[in-house]
Amino acid sequence: MDLNYTAEEEAFRAEVRAFLAAELPADIRSKVRLGRRIHKDDFVRWQKILYRRGWGAGMWPRRYGGADWSVVEQHIFDEEGAAAGAPPQIAFALRMVAPVLMSFGTAAQQNYFLPRIISGEHWWCQGYSEPGSGSDLASLRTSAVRAGAHYRVNGQKTWNTLGQYADWIFCLVRTSSDARPQQGISFLLIDMKSPGITLRPIITIDGEHEINDIFFDNVQVPVENLVGEEDKGWTYAKFLLAHERTNNAGIGHCQRALKRLKEIATRQSENGRPLIEDSRFRDRIAELELDLMALEITNLRVLAAVASDSRAPGPEVSLLKIKGSEIIQQLAELQMHALGHDALPYLREALEVDWVPPPWLADHYGAFAPPLTGQYFNYRKTTIYAGSTEIQKNIISKLILGL
């Protein structure tokens, strides 16, 4: 047992920190730190900067342009990035479709898509869920019918995150309905500019546009855009899900939220004194910090075990998803509670980083209050998406505990 970082790891941390200090654009940094809206251009700009440094996808193998980072190196990078106010790298491309392409894609697919993913040229979104198929994804009905050199795709995907920015979407579609539902599913890559695709924005309870319905009406997709074999898409989807969930602990993100919570509680006052002096409020922060301390190590333990056996992540990643999502929700809840009555105002315009608070609102509301209530509402999603908490607990109880 040794919880210390090696000298090389410490050196790596110093390198990451120096890089962030020099290269992270100040405007992006303040949006992230203040919880203001981050736009497409911000994400892409940052991805391009990382790419130029050779860190566009640190965990990828070198032959695809990655840096072959270990689990610990990735952790250090996430932690430093979050602390510095770097935006998250969008997972759909880097951590979802890319690993699938590396394992199951054709050389042509790899050669075309992977360089464009890592450079930030292509934005990807995920087309899995449908109105009738959420937790029970295998029941999906969007159909792809082979017609010569194309598939003709019809149906509806929903809850699609940031599809309004996307160049490409990876979809699960039904290519056969003869056998068990899992067996007739295929994994298709679809150009979002294809005729027949329409997007309908879905506004979430925080008033923001983050998700969409996507309708496919006789969309022609070249057969070259099939990944792996027809009807075998479920295997790739499960592989992808396991990769997705390894990132769901979001330790760096939680650490930043915890730090922010402490700042807020220090600056908010209660009957004229800093709120952090109220031991009852402080205890609630402390309890969350303990949960996060434990999860940081659990996360590294689980990921290290996966790495050392060089296997795909298994059902144990479910616990990272459950805990990570619960902790970020509770942090958001406490941040909002720190505000007292300042949790009530809803100033949409205040979510832009260049918002200037009106005179006397500034001293109590301006600095940190604007995003917090909406964020609390929005983060209810974290225990719903990417496999709900209930589904993850089913996985743990069946696949790990054998119940």
Next chain:
Amino acid sequence: MDFRLTEEQLALQETLRRFIARDYDFERRRSLARSPLGYSAQAWAQYAELGLLGLPYPEEFGGLGGSGVDVMAVMELVGQGLLLEPYLSTVVLCGGLLRDAAARALKEALLPQIAAGKLKLALAAYEAAGRYELAHVAATAVRDAQGKGWRLSGRKSVVLDAPSADYFLLSARSSGRQTDAEGISLFLVRGDAPGLTLQAYPTQSGGRAADLDLQDVPVDADAVIGAPERALPIIERAVDQGIAALCAEALGIVTALNEATLNYLKTRKQFGTVIGSFQALQHRMADMFIAAEQTRSMAIIAATEAAGDQPAARRRAISGAKAYIGRAARFVGQQAVQLHGAMGVVDELNVGHYFKRLTMIDMTFGDAEHHLARFSDALRVEALGAAP
């Protein structure tokens, strides 16, 4: 003991239920929340006709002489319908405060006007640095040169329903330190008084509020409500009645959310069966049912004790109810969203709006933890005697 609502109360609820179904469905409510006013002036007039705006005032002031439980019956439906009108601010908080503490002449002048729907008021009692502490008053009241009236200066934050208020009931201090219980007076201030500026904004649950800035705002001597420099108890009592009303509103929402969620569990299918057949969700729903029953009991306690004139007993009931309901409602709200899956986080469905309103109720006039602390401090005093 009798835990039933009277025939009249049930009839009142039924009237409101029909009104909501006919004139205040979810889509209508959404468009009202987005309108400049933020609520329905027409609905306000209808409430006046129904007698709701004078419900808790004596008949001699144009009211119906209703009780705390009558208000509870109304607020439960305000919750179910997610009604946006400033009932809490005008009728319960300010009207209630005037009824309990104002001089007779002022009551005669104002209460019938409120009951007729012609006058709206808002309570400006909280300041940013005080968080939930009503005794934290930095706004100042200074006698004017002639020694007749007063001049008020300072700021009040997040004054609910301020933009539509004709008058404010506003606390300001003429002696003592910022957090002293003594030295606070309560003033009736015109919404258009010179030197008073509003910074208005919508709230997270669809209503309206504002920050107030006062610079040498002149008020007459007879604009003081209750005893000068001794207003804190009457403000606290009014806020306690407001809290009881919020508890009843939360009850209405919890009930509505449970109904919606139960219905969803019975109809949403995944894995070839309704999701209500999964035991994990059955148990969750059972817990939500229990939380709703407990919420009702606490809302009843709050409604029957809110008007009490023994501050210690009242605090126990009110803080106890707000703390308990805050947590129970948080559980129900979060789980209703969770059990609806992604449908729970969309603006198009009422579930998310109920959840947001419950959250804002918790954050108003002290969250569950604030009131738990008050309850627990009272317990300490009970056990050990007053703190040294």
